Amino acid sequence: MIDFRYHIVSLISVFLALAVGIALGAGPLKETIGDTLTGQVEQLRAEKDALRAELDTTSGDLKDAETYIDAAGPQLLDGTLTDRRVAVVALGKVDEATRTAIDDRLAQSGASVTAHVTLEETWSDPDARTFRQALVGQLLTYLDPVPAADAGVEGELASALVQSLVTADPTNPDALSDDASVLLQLLSSSESDSPLVTVADPVTVPADAIVVVGVPITPPTADATPSPEPSASVVAAQLAVVSAAQQLSSGAVLADGPRGKGSLVDAVLADQDLAAAVATVSGTELVTGQVNVPLALAARIAGTVGHYGFGDGETPIPEAVTLPPVDRTPRVPDGASGGTEG
Structure with a gap:
């Protein structure tokens, strides 16, 4: 002791x-x-x-x-997309400054924007799946071409959306077809408590090509919590829109935000088949990405699939291409494409 x-x-x-x-x-x-x-x-x-x-x-x-x-x-x-008509489809609520900047760059390229469409939560909300399935039953009547049997609800809705924006009247290439107008009305009906899409202004002219604008994940800040990473089902529904946009128009490009967690460009590059078909641009919150969007779209219309940005698997800028004049001679669609170019 x-x-x-x-x-x-x-x-x-x-x-x-x-x-x-x-x-x-x-x-x-x-x-x-x-x-x-x-x-x-x-x-x-x-x-x-x-x-x-x-x-x-x-x-x-x-x-x-x-x-x-x-x-x-x-x-x-200048002259990159002369006389091309482009529909802009946002996969959700996007930053208005970015969307406006993309519009401005499309205008500088010689293109005109025919539609601004935004997907609502109902488009991929699991609780609204029964509603979407019932709506698809009505939409299929107006689809030409009809999606493949294994397209699923997401693929059928995506096809309906794209056809509603690009299908021209057979006798008047400067007007939407009657079926396209009905499709867009069904998808955006104000009579529904939960429309699948919202349309900024009336759509009367068919588009040749489509820019699909992704919704970047909001990073954490001192004033805000980060936005949740989308579920696999939401990503699948978004990718269906991107895929349909390319298949049913003369060309499409996915314009997304930064690479990384929740990036849709990353999801495209992870899918070998999709990466071989769909052009992408990342970093559209920056002027470099915004300028790349029309260049990438022109390259895709010309047949080049590229992925543009400064991340892995990307190149900084698309190669310049010269597109032929748009042919708007009235003709009966053969079902191969809803756009005006092959």
């Missing part, structure tokens, strides 16, 4: 050590310790200032590069 004298000796040792430390700190070591700490603080401050200056320089260079690309955009895009 430890006696009381042991505790007394221990306490005395502690206080002696403390006293020695105070004496040394206030005496012979005072200036040495102070100088060392002061030097370390000054070094850290200098390093911080250098990093700040380097960051400012890099940010300035990046801003200059974006300004240059933005200014060069009209020259890069």
Whole structure:
């Protein structure tokens, strides 16, 4: 058993050590310790200032590069999509600034936007599947071509949406066919409590090609929580739209946000068959991605499937192509495509 004298000796040792430390700190070591700490603080401050200056320089260079690309955009895009009609389909709520920027780049390329359509939650909500199945029964009557037997509800809806935007009246290539108008009305009916799509303005002119705009996952910030990653069923429904857009029009491109978690471009590149058929552009929140959209669409219409951006499996910019004039001679569709070009 430890006696009381042991505790007394221990306490005395502690206080002696403390006293020695105070004496040394206030005496012979005072200036040495102070100088060392002061030097370390000054070094850290200098390093911080250098990093700040380097960051400012890099940010300035990046801003200059974006300004240059933005200014060069009209020259890069001029004549790329002359007289082409393009429908823009958003797979959900997208950033308005990005959508407007894509519209502007399409206009600079010589294209006109015939429709702005946004998919609502009902399009892929598991609780609304019965409603979608019942609606498909009505839609099939107006589809030509009819989707494959194994297309499923998602594929049939996607086909209906695309045909509603690209199918022209056989006798008037500047007007939607009657069947297309009915399809779009059924999909966006205001009489339904949960329409599958919303249409910004009345659609009267058929599109040649389609830009499908993905919905980027919102990253976590101090003011907002990240948006949830879409489920496999939602991704499948979105990819069905992308696939139908390419199959039933003269060309389509998926315009998506950053690569990474929840990226639809990543989902396309992970599917070998889809990657071989569908063109993609990532980073459309940036001016580089926005300029790439019309270039990629023109390349896809010309027959080149590319994936554009700065991530794995992508190239920075599409090769320039010259498309032939659009042929809008009235003719009876042969069922091979709903668009006006082969």
